[in-house]
Amino acid sequence: MIGDESAAAERAAWLALAAVPGIGAVLFARLVGAFGSARASLEAAAAGQLGGTGRELGIPAPARRAIAEGLEAAATRAGALAELGLWTLTPLDAAWPGRLAVVAELPPVLYGWGDPNVLSAPRAIAIVGTRRPTLVGRALTSRIATAVALREAVVVSGLAIGIDGAAHAACLAAGGRTVAVIGAGHRSPGPTAHRDLVRRAIDGGGAVVSELHPDLPASRGTFPRRNRIISGLADATVIVEAPRRSGALITGSHALEQGRPLFVAPGRPEDPATAGCLDLLAESDARPVASIAHLIDDLGWERQDSVLRARLEPPEEERGWLPGSVEQELARIVAAGPATLDALVTRTGLPPGTVAGALTLLQLRGWVRPMHGTYLAAGPLLAGRVGRAAPSRPRSA
Amino acid sequence: MLATLVTAVIDGLAGALVRVEVDVAPGLPGCHIVGLPDAALSEARERVRAAIRNAGYQYPASRITVNLAPADRPKRGAAYDLAIAVGILVASGQLRAGGEAIALLGEVSLDGSLLPVPGILPMVATLVRAGYGRIGVPRPNAAEAGLVTGATAIPLSGLDDAARVVAGSRGRRARAAHLQVPVRVSGPDRQQVIETAGPDADGARRAPAGVALDGASDPVDLSEVRGQPAARWALEVALVGGHNLLLVGPPGAGKTLLARAIPGLLPPLDEGEAIESTVIASVAGLLGPEARLRRERPFRSPHHTCSYAAMVGGGPRLAPGEVSLAHRGVLFLDELGEFDRFVLDALRQPVEEGRIALARASGQVVYPARIQLVAAMNPCRCGFSGDPERACRCSPSEVLRYQRRVSGPLLDRLDLRVELRRVPSEELLAMDDPEPSAVVAARIVNARARSLLRNGGRTNAEISGAAIVRAAGLDRQTRSRLAEIAEAATLSARGVHRLLRVARSVADLNGEPVVDEPALLAAASLRDPREADPSALAA
Numbered sequence: 001m002i003g004d005e006s007a008a009a010e011r012a013a014w015l016a017l018a019a020v021p022g023i024g025a026v027l028f029a030r031l032v033g034a035f036g037s038a039r040a041s042l043e044a045a046a047a048g049q050l051g052g053t054g055r056e057l058g059i060p061a062p063a064r065r066a067i068a069e070g071l072e073a074a075a076t077r078a079g080a081l082a083e084l085g086l087w088t089l090t091p092l093d094a095a096w097p098g099r100l101a102v103v104a105e106l107p108p109v110l111y112g113w114g115d116p117n118v119l120s121a122p123r124a125i126a127i128v129g130t131r132r133p134t135l136v137g138r139a140l141t142s143r144i145a146t147a148v149a150l151r152e153a154v155v156v157s158g159l160a161i162g163i164d165g166a167a168h169a170a171c172l173a174a175g176g177r178t179v180a181v182i183g184a185g186h187r188s189p190g191p192t193a194h195r196d197l198v199r200r201a202i203d204g205g206g207a208v209v210s211e212l213h214p215d216l217p218a219s220r221g222t223f224p225r226r227n228r229i230i231s232g233l234a235d236a237t238v239i240v241e242a243p244r245r246s247g248a249l250i251t252g253s254h255a256l257e258q259g260r261p262l263f264v265a266p267g268r269p270e271d272p273a274t275a276g277c278l279d280l281l282a283e284s285d286a287r288p289v290a291s292i293a294h295l296i297d298d299l300g301w302e303r304q305d306s307v308l309r310a311r312l313e314p315p316e317e318e319r320g321w322l323p324g325s326v327e328q329e330l331a332r333i334v335a336a337g338p339a340t341l342d343a344l345v346t347r348t349g350l351p352p353g354t355v356a357g358a359l360t361l362l363q364l365r366g367w368v369r370p371m372h373g374t375y376l377a378a379g380p381l382l383a384g385r386v387g388r389a390a391p392s393r394p395r396s397a
Numbered sequence: 398m399l400a401t402l403v404t405a406v407i408d409g410l411a412g413a414l415v416r417v418e419v420d421v422a423p424g425l426p427g428c429h430i431v432g433l434p435d436a437a438l439s440e441a442r443e444r445v446r447a448a449i450r451n452a453g454y455q456y457p458a459s460r461i462t463v464n465l466a467p468a469d470r471p472k473r474g475a476a477y478d479l480a481i482a483v484g485i486l487v488a489s490g491q492l493r494a495g496g497e498a499i500a501l502l503g504e505v506s507l508d509g510s511l512l513p514v515p516g517i518l519p520m521v522a523t524l525v526r527a528g529y530g531r532i533g534v535p536r537p538n539a540a541e542a543g544l545v546t547g548a549t550a551i552p553l554s555g556l557d558d559a560a561r562v563v564a565g566s567r568g569r570r571a572r573a574a575h576l577q578v579p580v581r582v583s584g585p586d587r588q589q590v591i592e593t594a595g596p597d598a599d600g601a602r603r604a605p606a607g608v609a610l611d612g613a614s615d616p617v618d619l620s621e622v623r624g625q626p627a628a629r630w631a632l633e634v635a636l637v638g639g640h641n642l643l644l645v646g647p648p649g650a651g652k653t654l655l656a657r658a659i660p661g662l663l664p665p666l667d668e669g670e671a672i673e674s675t676v677i678a679s680v681a682g683l684l685g686p687e688a689r690l691r692r693e694r695p696f697r698s699p700h701h702t703c704s705y706a707a708m709v710g711g712g713p714r715l716a717p718g719e720v721s722l723a724h725r726g727v728l729f730l731d732e733l734g735e736f737d738r739f740v741l742d743a744l745r746q747p748v749e750e751g752r753i754a755l756a757r758a759s760g761q762v763v764y765p766a767r768i769q770l771v772a773a774m775n776p777c778r779c780g781f782s783g784d785p786e787r788a789c790r791c792s793p794s795e796v797l798r799y800q801r802r803v804s805g806p807l808l809d810r811l812d813l814r815v816e817l818r819r820v821p822s823e824e825l826l827a828m829d830d831p832e833p834s835a836v837v838a839a840r841i842v843n844a845r846a847r848s849l850l851r852n853g854g855r856t857n858a859e860i861s862g863a864a865i866v867r868a869a870g871l872d873r874q875t876r877s878r879l880a881e882i883a884e885a886a887t888l889s890a891r892g893v894h895r896l897l898r899v900a901r902s903v904a905d906l907n908g909e910p911v912v913d914e915p916a917l918l919a920a921a922s923l924r925d926p927r928e929a930d931p932s933a934l935a936a
Contacts, residue, residue, distance in 0.1 A: 133788065193794065243788075342628075356627070356919045357921075
């Protein structure tokens with residue numbers, strides 16, 4: 001850095017250049033490479049010297065003209081940032097997350113809501129998967145997200161419906177911070193159903209980021225491309241459930257290319273819902289998620305389950321409630337996997353009215369959540385607060 | 398000469414007296430009927446003329462005037478045919494009344510035979526009340542007419558038969574000319590065998606077959622429904638209290654099978670209800686030759702292609718529809734998603750008010766329609782939403798939209814909701830035999846009787862909000878639990894009352910005098926989670 005003033009000027013030029021429509025990561029890098037700095041690129045354009053070099057570099061004409069308009073036009077585009085309350089992060093900044101260094105086609109800028117420092121949190125795990133998961137997949141996602149969030153890891157995902165949303169939500173429920181990387185500009189921050197999730201992520205100390213200018217809508221290529229940032233912002237990526245040709249598999253490939261560990265939850269053989277996962281496991285260096293405990297071990301993190309469980313103690317006023325024997329039994333079954341009312345009646349042998357009533361109580365306490373008639377573990381149950389049936393292996397969860 | 402006879406028509410569910418006056422006088426030949434709408438006029442005239450001639454009498458070549466009084470009362474149906482025909486015979490001197498006074502009901506066929514008419518039961522009841530105990534009716538309607546106390550039903554086969562009865566022993570009847578022998582007609586549901594010879598011969602007439610059945614095929618015994626313990630319990634609760642129930646599940650889960658077991662579980666009608674139900678069936682023309690007082694609670698299961706008029710009532714005769722035929726019973730709508738939306742919308746009034754008002758150009762009528770709804774639907778287009786192990790092919794917003802679209806008009810009115818899953822056959826075979834219908838029905842009847850006693854003859858679903866709060870008798874702890882549930886589910890006051898009603902039925906089923914906490918919690922699980930939390934869908 002030459003001096004504060006010129007550093008600031010370079011940053012402003014950097015932002016202006018990055019905001020030019022048509023200039024993405026690739027072209028930006030070429031320009032800066034050719035002219036030495038963003039500022040120099042803008043000056044060259046203003047002086048009308050962009051023509052020949054511009055064409056050589058592959059800059060389309062409209063973009064060349066826009067660059068020539070220089071900083072004044074950029075100021076207008078920057079108005080969108082203020083309006084939406086967005087901050088910007090560039091590689092010139094100290095706060096730029098070091099993890100992103102491995103990302104191919106480094107994004108010149110990240111726009112964001114929330115806390116930019118969360119991107120550099122000591123631990124970060126990406127959790128991705130299909131937009132149409134089974135309830136089993138959802139439940140597993142919630143358990144993984146809870147487990148990592150309890151161990152102070154930030155959960156990174158793409159804010160898509162399905163696995164992404166489940167991961168963000170479970171992380172927040174466990175009191176963790178989450179980062180969402182969206183595939184469009186911030187004017188279209190993800191699915192309508194997730195608007196509340198966006199707010200909660202920000203309120204919880206997380207962030208919602210994008211490499212695209214806020215005015216840019218989502219388009220075909222933007223989602224696969226943003227997946228490289230998801231994996232880039234995380235120490236490791238976990239794919240929970242993905243059929244063939246799912247976008248989540250792209251995130252996995254990026255993780256491997258970036259030299260980061262990839263964990264994949266295996267499904268059943270020949271099950272189309274998890275066929276993508278099995279392919280990855282068979283054909284790449286991805287490691288299987290055999291259990292939450294295995295995953296934690298493979299990440300090199302400590303177990304300390306009892307300590308962590310205590311963090312999810314219910315608030316003072318609810319301490320008086322102890323689950324009865326029926327509730328305990330039901331909680332144990334649901335903790336192991338989603339179950340319908342019928343399944344619970346059959347397995348416990350209790351009358352349907354009794355089981356139904358106990359489930360209502362568990363639901364009121366936040367231990368289970370009904371979804372289209374099937375009950376999933378929630379809240380404290382996700383963290384294993386109620387003892388699960390002991391697994392057959394010597395290692396216990 | 399003037400002849401005066403008495404007949405009746407149907408007005409809503411009640412009969413109405415009609416006086417028939419026939420005058421035959423010299424003048425330009427023609428028959429003028431006063432007091433009927435135009436279309437029915439010419440129809441009646443043609444029927445009567447053909448019947449008189451084919452029965453072997455003479456159709457007078459004079460000026461015939463027929464008056465159906467009172468003139469302003471709407472007259473639907475053709476039950477007045479017989480009275481008009483006999484009136485013409487009397488007024489033209491071919492017949493002299495000699496027997497006791499007799500009222501006449503029946504539609505005439507072109508060959509002089511008599512056809513049964515719907516609504517005999519209420520019409521006869523009205524006539525008896527007005528002092529006309531002797532009533533001539535078409536033979537197939539005789540059993541139905543005989544159900545009314547104080548009625549002496551005289552079965553009649555045809556116009557000639559009626560003339561004989563009217564003449565009695567002291568009256569006089571012109572000998573009918575030799576009958577023309579009509580060509581034997583045989584078709585899929587009409588078997589008319591006409592024997593000829595002289596006027597005294599009573600043709601053996603069989604009633605037209607194909608009288609509509611109840612709409613339910615053979616009921617299924619509950620022991621044939623394996624698995625689905627939650628749904629079976631929910632069904633019990635629903636039948637105890639008369640609550641509307643929604644069964645949600647993929648094709649093949651067993652929703653239809655379970656619903657078809659309902660007729661075997663419904664408690665019988667009491668005396669008043671039975672009469673009501675039989676009258677409605679009578680007006681709808683469903684009481685066949687073996688008419689009897691219907692004790693079974695109705696179970697109607699219209700196909701989803703059911704038209705608006707068939708469901709709600711209407712048509713030219715303002716006949717009662719499925720909602721009225723199911724009065725005091727159950728209306729089962731299978732494949733709720735396939736029903737026409739307007740038809741579903743029309744169910745609002747019956748479900749909310751227990752009656753249906755029909756207005757047509759031909760008149761207005763209000764039929765009772767206090768029904769219990771049971772409906773079955775798929776959870777979503779592909780059917781796998783909520784299946785723990787199969788991925789649903791629909792997006793969450795598609796699922797939500799589907800459910801709203803399908804049960805939208807009725808969403809507010811479905812008190813219980815239960816999900817069914819397909820059970821693989823190996824699991825089914827491994828299960829124990831479930832309880833048979835008789836056992837479960839007895840339980841339902843007992844629980845229901847307890848509730849009726851406490852509620853002064855009404856089911857838990859029928860009593861008011863204030864009354865259900867009283868009937869629930871919550872203690873302090875249960876009340877605070879109720880508050881907790883109400884807040885967690887953001888229930889309105891109406892929602893709270895609905896929850897209490899269901900809880901009251903659960904408690905009745907358990908034999909508890911008041912609604913305790915387990916009953917309240919159990920009832921809460923059966924509640925329809927109407928407004929699905931969007932972030933819950935997403936996450």
